Amino acid sequence: MSQLFSPISLGPLQLANRIAIAPMCQYSADEGLATDWHMIHLGHLALSGAALLILEATAVVPEGRISPADLGLWSEAHADALAPVVRAIRQYAPIKLAIQLGHAGRKASSAVPWEGGANLAPGAGGWQTVAPSALPHGAGETVPTALDEAGMARIIDGFASAARRSHALGFDAIEIHSAHGYLLHQFLSPLSNRRDDQYGGTLENRMRFPLQVFEAVRAAVPASMVVGVRISAHDWVDGGWDVEQSVAYTQALEKLGCQFMHVSSGGLSPLQQIPAGPGYQIGFAACIKRETSMPVIGVGMITEAVQAEQIVATGQADMVALARAMLFDPRWPWHAAAELGAQVTAPPQYWRSQPRQYKELFGDTRLGQR
Structure with a gap:
């Protein structure tokens, strides 16, 4: 029996398999409002057979957007724009829905990737950014x-308000974005946090603001979320945030009621030297999994069914998340299930699509051959 296609629980949330669709910025919002692109893009992925779909990084305040075209959830108008997408899915x-709430900090105010992704200065299409310390992400x-x-209090309130809107919209889960060099990661790393107050210096101090954000989000929604x-x-980068500090952060989050960890790496500094390759971040997930009772999601160049199966079956991570591989092959879970001899959920409109050699793939005996 495939472990990748076995059920798992994230707290009270029951998932049919161990495959998540990782959040992927689309840079297609209008002043933070969801557009028809989100309906097409997310609706497409919702039919993939994955158990969990995590929406892209969604800004909790306007200046927290990575780009002017980022999705936001800082007002009721933003919730209203996103509601039809959630309702249609x-x-x-049956896929479960999570939303990633975040603030880009000093990496905000950037052009969209297909226009170069460069920092946009105030008055040139951008805005004044904020961070733990007055240190730019890159030269110039x-x-x-x-x-x-x-x-900081305003940002914490923004996270809590966006969390309440997420719950009202009917999302099953919230993922707080504390990765990839964005604001909460900037507080954690000694490379970007040079404060000399209670929010800087020691590991305990550098974790203080991210933990306060978590506490505010956790308190803003019911236990069922x-x-x-x-x-x-x-x-x-030498001297930066590392896996030992990540373990300490994980354990502090667990004490506050955190229910899963999604383990990535990098994004804080242009000086990073990442040895990218298949599953290159899974070792970090395995380290963290050994030190926590929370489910751990591993990510990073996971492209093959056997590779994903091995990650889960050997206990390196409890789940895997796919991003670019899912864009390239939006039916990746179908194909993985076929390869691993498992079953996957598909909408009845697609039941007749399965090849004859995989006649049990969708696990429904009502399939007609007309």
Whole structure:
């Protein structure tokens, strides 16, 4: 029996298999509002057979967007724009839905990738960014304003308000974005956090603001809604954030009620040296899994069914998340199930699509041959 296609629980959330669709920025919102692209894109992925679909990084305040075209959830208008997408998915797919809430910090105010992705200065299509310390992400970029406690309080309130809207929209889970060099990761890493107050210096101090964000989100939604965190387990830069600190952060989050960890890496510094290759981040997930009782999601160049099966079956991670591989092959879970001798959920409109050699793939005996 395939372990990849065995059920799992994230807290109270029951999942049919161990495959998640990782959040992928689409840079296709209008002033933060979801558009028809989100209906097409997310509706397409919702039919994939994966158990969990995590929406892209969604900004909790306007200045927290990575680009001017990022999705947002800082007002009721933003919730109203996203509601039809959630409603349509609920009508036609059993996939569970999570939303990733985040703030880009000093990496905000950037052009969309297909326009170069460069930092946009205030007055040139961009805005003033904020960060733990007045240190730009790269040479020549806008110097961010170091956040004071009032600014941090506003961001915490933004996370809590977006969490309440997420619950009202009917999402099953929230993933707090604490990875890839964005604001919460900037507080964690000694490379970007040079504060000399209670939010900087020691590991305990650097974790303080991200943990406060988690506490605010957890308190904003009922216990029935799952809350987890995505982290970068390593900066890939000497003297930066590393897996030992990630373990400490994981354990602190678990004490506060965190229900899953989604383990990625990098994104904080242009100096990073990442030895990318198949499953290159899974070792970090395995390290963290050994030190926590929470389910751990592994990610990073997972493209083959046997590879994903081995990751789960050997206990390196409890789940795998796919991103670019899922865009390239939106029916990846179908094909993986066929290869591993498992079954996957598909909408009845597609039941007749399965090849004869995989006649039990969809696990439904009502298939007609007309």
